[in-house]
Amino acid sequence: MTEAAKPAYWALIPAAGVGRRMNSDRPKQFLTLGRRTVLAHTLSIFLQHPRIRGVVLVVGSGIDPDALDLPEAGGRLFQVTGGAERADSVHNGLAFLAERAHADDWVLVHDAARPCLPAEDLDRLLQTLTGDPVGGLLVAPSTDTLKLSDAAGRVERTLDRSRVWRALTPQMFRLGVLRDALAAAAAAGVAVTDEASAMERVGWHPRLVEGSPVNIKITRPEDLEIAHLYLSRQDRLGDRP
Template identity: 75%
Template sequence: MADAEHVPTREPAFWALIPAAGIGRRMGSNRPKQYLTLGSHTILSHTLSIFLEHPRIRGVVLVLGPDVDPDALDLPLAGGRLFRAAGGAERADSVQNGLDFLAERAHEDDWVLVHDAARPCLPLADVDRLLHELRDDPVGGLLASPSTDTIKWSDGAGKVERTLDRERVWRALTPQMFRLGMLRTANAQARAEGHPVTDEASAIEFLGQAPRLIEGSPMNIKITRSEDLELARLYLMQQGRLEGGFRA
């Protein structure tokens, strides 16, 4: 029998979770923004490819709305690494469904990278940095961007109440990377108690934990309005991931 001191320990795996059940009302399009096309592929396909092509991502859980036919989507080749789960009424519900789905296939201490479907310009270097910086962290964290603008706090009536210290203000990006067990518990408890879950970090904060901030690239934009499409096209071309233009 092998000496217990020499029994290898299991390395936690890395999984990606992409909630894509939203309809993107602010886009003003006749279809959800993640199904608009940049070049010859949908925004969703570009986003999925980031993780499916990464050698350290074990698999990707794609959370889709109930009216979406997955077989009709422009999905990248996945080699058995792409899984589908049903979406919920809100983003946090969809994330919870994806986490519940993943809990049947992964370990509680595995890492989950939750990433917005409408962020197709995430540089691979940012994924590598997140994995490297957080792999031994007891809590996890998120990509974020330090503010370069002066930020005003409103009094709720359209007037400035105070000016925030921009040295301490960051914009939350994705992916946000946490342990499967912790995130699943945090998201479920926050929702059950009516706490607003605007992103995964806010659920972890609800448990009294402090996620780490990892500075991310300004290219990692979230496509929200029609004018964002041209900027996303430019960034994808700069990354060598796009040829041609976009069509909405």
């Protein structure tokens, strides 16, 4: 296969959420970490990677452009309006890509509120999944003992934590197959919380690629302090790409 014929890699960042658990006056992706917003840190990870052809940013309608604090992108960053739920925003981003990319191109969907993704984890995901027939996602092993509850709120059984993983992002699948899987879930009225769930629902078995636990999702106010520490260790707080 020639270089031009090889599938391209695209990043898709859904950033239309409101982040109610942050108790903030703005969505969590627009809060500041060092000199940049959370979103800017997240976008920079992909814009600085040489194998990512372009990044699709999906934001809510009515967002103040000044709040976005977008990094320099050299024409590789595209902005799309999101939907009511995460799956709707991802669907809108995929529809945008479908007009510009091939169905067998890879799409890496990554949470806007995960600014600490290590570059080596992104490299590992790309290397591991490039020839995979399905695709997959970054995961972290569970370090806690996990209990499955019954309807009465009592322990039904203890899960084997050696087989339990926490789903992270990016989650990397082919554009056409992922778009079909999300459309099938929407048509059935099934709410999916991540792309792997949509793929599983139609019979695929995504591959698990172990990633670093520093790839946290900022959800609550205390998470900002943790993310600040991780970005400082990565020497990324002062970067302005």
